[in-house]
Amino acid sequence: MIASKGYAAQTPQSDLAAWTFERREVGAHDVQINIQFCGVCHSDLHQIKNDWFPGIFPMVPGHEIVGTIVKIGSDVKKFKNGDLAGVGCLVDSCRTCDNCKEGLEQYCSNHSVGTYNSKGKDGLPTYGGYSNNIVVHEDFALHLSDKLSLAATAPLLCAGITTYSPLRFWKVGKGHKLAILGLGGLGHMGVKFGVAFGAEVTVLSTSPSKEKEAKALGAHNFVVTSDLAQVAAVKGSFDFILDTVSAKHDINLYLSLLRTNGIHICVGAPSEPHSISAFSLLGGRKSVAGSGIGGLPETQEMLDFCAKHNIVSDIELINIKDIHQSYERMLKGDVRYRFVIDMATL
Helix, strand or coil: CEEEEEEEECCCCCCCEEEEEEECCCCCCEEEEEEEEEECCHHHHHHHCCCCCCCCCCECCCCCEEEEEEEECCCCCCCCCCCEEEECCEEECCCCCHHHHCCCHHHCCCCCEECCCCECCCCCECCCCCECEEEEEHHHCEECCCCCCHHHHHHHHCHHHHHHHHHHHCCCCCCCEEEEECCCHHHHHHHHHHHHCCCEEEEEECCHHHHHHHHHHCCCEEEECCCHHHHHHCCCCEEEEEECCCCCCCHHHHHCCEEEEEEEEECCCCCCCCCCCHHHHHCCCCEEEECCCCCHHHHHHHHHHHHHHCCCCCEEEEEHHHHHHHHHHHHCCCCCCEEEEEHHHC
16 A cells, blocks of 8 residues: 555544545556645535535545656556646546446446545545545546646646536537636636637626736626626626536526526536526526536546646645635635645645
8 A cells, every 4th residue: 555645634523634544556557646736626625514415534635636647557558657647526437338438437327436535446435636646547647738837737627627618518619608607716717718719708706806807817898796787788698607606696697698598507516506497497498507527538638728728727826734724715715716735735
């Protein structure tokens, strides 16, 4: 076994604290990555607090992982020692169902294996990237460009692919009016991708102070959703709304902003269920859809696209000892736009 150290929550009531544990030895098809940076996702906090479902404890969060490969198995073909590599939200899947065969491992019919708070095929818990290393099958490791900031690349493994995937699936681009609801870790990536794909991008936000930031990211328009006049001015105007908000909010308001046949795409995950009036959908053949991360081929495609177009996340680099203060700031929306842990501080 490989000695590892990280930060773990021992129970849903406890704070994250230093913890030592073991990872499996590097198998024939595995790579060992020394983790250099790990992004902080809103879902990390949800899961250590059991907001969505009962967790597996002790829990080491983190699924926006980047670092350097230091050991490879005897049959590894994709990587060599010294390569930069990333690991996102998944570390395994059944590989045999229709979804897996189509490169949609995130929708594995037989349950994919999460990078943390999950159980591997060996029945043992998985531990995430708030740690110094990780061992993963080479198929679930991704190539990273050395042309981009490694720390700022980390959030692409979740925040990046979560927003890239639905925009690609619905072929959002030139000629479309796209609204991004929320300007946080997910939302700012939605703006960057929407602009890169050629759409006219509008940010919908409750915070007037974010207008300057939205425009700096490339957004063409900005609407303060608490301003009734501004909301009325954009009713029935958007082809798509990418909803990145993970707090409770009224979807019915935003459905009124869609054109006929418009689609409201949920990528945020509030802990409370949405309540949607049938009339919000019937009056324009509107749809509410959801999208979860992306499969391995699409995630690599996204990373390659980002390398080509110089797209990374806007980040604040933190010491792991400051993780609790970072969570508190994240809940207040006080981060521009993603915290990333410097694992050298572990």
